[in-house]
Amino acid sequence: MNILVKLLKLARPYTWWLLLALITGWATITSSIGLLMTAAWLIAKAALQPSFHELQIGIVGVRFFGIARGVLRYLERLVSHSTTFRLLARIRVWFYTSLEPLAPARLSNYKSGDLLQRIVGDIDTLENLYSRVIAPPLTALLVTILMWWVLGIFAWPLSLALFCFHALAALGIPLLSAHLTRGMATKLSTVRTAQQATTIDFVQGMAELQLFNRLDSQLADMNTLKQQELDLIRRQNLVRNAHEPLVSLCMSAAVITTLLILGPLVGSGTLDSIWSGVIVIGVMASFEAFLPLPAALEHLDADREAGKRIFDIIDAEPEVATPENPLKPGADHTIGFHNVSFSYPGSRRKALDQVSFTLEHGRKTAIVGPSGAGKSTIAALLHRFYNPTEGTITLGGIDIMNLDPDDVRNHVGTVSQRTYLFARTIRENLLIGNPQADDEELKRALEEAGLETFSDKLDQWAGQHGMQLSGGERQRLSLARALLHDAPVLILDEATANLDTITEKAIMENMMAFGNRKTLVAITHRLYGMEAFDRILVLKNGHIAEQGSHSELMARGGLYAAMWNLQHRNQLDSGS
Numbered sequence: 310m311n312i313l314v315k316l317l318k319l320a321r322p323y324t325w326w327l328l329l330a331l332i333t334g335w336a337t338i339t340s341s342i343g344l345l346m347t348a349a350w351l352i353a354k355a356a357l358q359p360s361f362h363e364l365q366i367g368i369v370g371v372r373f374f375g376i377a378r379g380v381l382r383y384l385e386r387l388v389s390h391s392t393t394f395r396l397l398a399r400i401r402v403w404f405y406t407s408l409e410p411l412a413p414a415r416l417s418n419y420k421s422g423d424l425l426q427r428i429v430g431d432i433d434t435l436e437n438l439y440s441r442v443i444a445p446p447l448t449a450l451l452v453t454i455l456m457w458w459v460l461g462i463f464a465w466p467l468s469l470a471l472f473c474f475h476a477l478a479a480l481g482i483p484l485l486s487a488h489l490t491r492g493m494a495t496k497l498s499t500v501r502t503a504q505q506a507t508t509i510d511f512v513q514g515m516a517e518l519q520l521f522n523r524l525d526s527q528l529a530d531m532n533t534l535k536q537q538e539l540d541l542i543r544r545q546n547l548v549r550n551a552h553e554p555l556v557s558l559c560m561s562a563a564v565i566t567t568l569l570i571l572g573p574l575v576g577s578g579t580l581d582s583i584w585s586g587v588i589v590i591g592v593m594a595s596f597e598a599f600l601p602l603p604a605a606l607e608h609l610d611a612d613r614e615a616g617k618r619i620f621d622i623i624d625a626e627p628e629v630a631t632p633e634n635p636l637k638p639g640a641d642h643t644i645g646f647h648n649v650s651f652s653y654p655g656s657r658r659k660a661l662d663q664v665s666f667t668l669e670h671g672r673k674t675a676i677v678g679p680s681g682a683g684k685s686t687i688a689a690l691l692h693r694f695y696n697p698t699e700g701t702i703t704l705g706g707i708d709i710m711n712l713d714p715d716d717v718r719n720h721v722g723t724v725s726q727r728t729y730l731f732a733r734t735i736r737e738n739l740l741i742g743n744p745q746a747d748d749e750e751l752k753r754a755l756e757e758a759g760l761e762t763f764s765d766k767l768d769q770w771a772g773q774h775g776m777q778l779s780g781g782e783r784q785r786l787s788l789a790r791a792l793l794h795d796a797p798v799l800i801l802d803e804a805t806a807n808l809d810t811i812t813e814k815a816i817m818e819n820m821m822a823f824g825n826r827k828t829l830v831a832i833t834h835r836l837y838g839m840e841a842f843d844r845i846l847v848l849k850n851g852h853i854a855e856q857g858s859h860s861e862l863m864a865r866g867g868l869y870a871a872m873w874n875l876q877h878r879n880q881l882d883s884g885s
């Protein structure tokens with residue numbers, strides 16, 4: 310569907326407000342024309358020194374149009390701006406709500422700077438759509454129809470001549486301007502997106518850029534992009550600044566032509582000479598409606614591009630859909646993988662291949678295996694970020710495809726190595742896990758996560774991405790947050806990887822102490838404390854190579870035993 314039509318559909322709830330803005334805009338310009346025409350009539354008539362009574366109608370007209378113009382202009386601005394902002398708010402909320410089901414699967418191909426530009430810049434661009442793209446041509450059309458009709462009362466050639474010059478101002482100049490600026494809006498949007506991306510890289514990667522001595526080259530890239538943006542804006546302005554003089558030229562030509570038509574009419578006495586001045590002034594004033602038209606085409610280009618970029622994302626089919634009548638998960642939290650295979654979108658390689666296992670409620674399972682074996686993919690499928698390509702995943706015996714993804718996520722909490730911390734206080738970061746938690750609960754969670762020293766720092770700022778904390782503190786804070794979330798299934802995806810051995814051991818003991826309350830799944834390639842798990846799944850190249858308890862797997866002497874021996878020999882070697 311055409312982008313413009315799609316954008317207009319979003320404005321449907323505001324149709325009456327937009328119509329009101331259009332009518333007040335038209336009435337404002339009509340009042341301007343009316344004011345100038347009645348003033349011209351009054352001056353011309355007064356020169357003939359008539360009685361005051363004969364001037365009365367002109368005086369009333371000037372007063373009426375003068376006041377109406379001011380009041381209507383104010384109303385038009387009020388209505389069009391408040392409608393535009395309400396509409397923008399609606400588009401923004403619509404965009405966020407449509408974005409949510411796409412994360413993370415459909416958004417992983419976008420740079421964060423690009424997404425930011427679409428969320429902020431592109432939606433801001435749409436601010437112009439209704440007030441500067443849709444309304445001006447309609448206002449101009451209404452004004453000109455009125456003017457052709459008024460001039461037609463005096464003489465139809467006047468109407469015809471004005472029609473030709475209006476057409477030139479309404480179509481000729483904007484089309485020429487659109488031709489000269491074709492593609493610039495797209496280029497500008499591309500350059501601005503690249504700018505956002507490089508600026509975000511610059512801010513977030515400043516430490517790395519400093520370490521590798523790449524600050525200067527990153528700054529040079531940013532400068533080049535800024536220069537490109539300025540060049541494009543300069544070229545746009547060159548064309549834009551020619552609009553007004555060109556419309557004025559058109560107006561002058563229309564005035565001369567009007568005078569040429571009026572001359573014989575006045576000479577022959579067909580038309581009272583007073584009206585010639587009024588008509589000329591009316592013709593001049595009518596061109597006010599055409600001044601915004603070239604900019605309207607330019608904005609149309611930019612709005613179409615912004616709309617296209619927004620719909621590019623929103624029109625993507627969500628990877629995971631909520632079923633129409635989702636079932637409710639029951640009290641049984643057992644998770645089952647039944648012959649599950651999965652390939653990431655765009656990849657032909659199977660990240661998981663015919664994987665089957667059961668995570669009984671209250672049991673502790675470790676998923677181990679070499680890097681890239683598919684361990685985190687199991688967590689991603691359990692969070693319903695993706696659907697399995699083959700096989701089924703069940704929660705309490707129900708296929709999770711029949712459950713609301715939010716319900717599944719409420720059942721499965723995760724702490725991963727990459728958990729995001731918000732640039733807020735420790736308390737606010739914790740409350741994301743459970744907004745209702747009181748200070749006592751927050752402190753208990755911190756304690757269980759081995760971060761009791763933070764109990765009196767709840768109002769301390771965590772820094773951007775939690776940068777005011779050490780890597781280990783960040784991980785423990787994420788763990789405390791997940792504990793507050795209190796999901797029956799807790800996945801620790803390399804959650805203790807940044808911790809020293811003593812802290813890691815203490816936390817794992819805390820986690821094991823959950824007893825039958827929680828199902829615990831620890832994803833790790835560091836084989837420490839494995840004896841405490843009820844079962845260990847060993848993953849290799851996307852399939853389960855072995856499973857059993859630590860002692861069973863050691864006795865088997867397979868991949869697990871080899872990995873365990875290697876890691877512990879290394880530890881012994883480094884200890885000796």
Ligand SMILES: Nc1ncnc2c1ncn2[C@@H]1O[C@H](COP(=O)(O)OP(=O)(O)OP(=O)(O)O)[C@@H](O)[C@H]1O
Pocket residue numbers: 417653654656660678679680681682683684685686687834
């Ligand atoms: N978003 C993605 N898109 C495409 N392929 C992916 C994506 N995430 C992971 N993969 C691929 O899927 C395979 C399994 O990845 P996964 O992250 O599950 O491994 P892992 O066992 O958790 O590894 P590690 O221990 O290094 O974290 C890998 O080959 C990886 O390259």
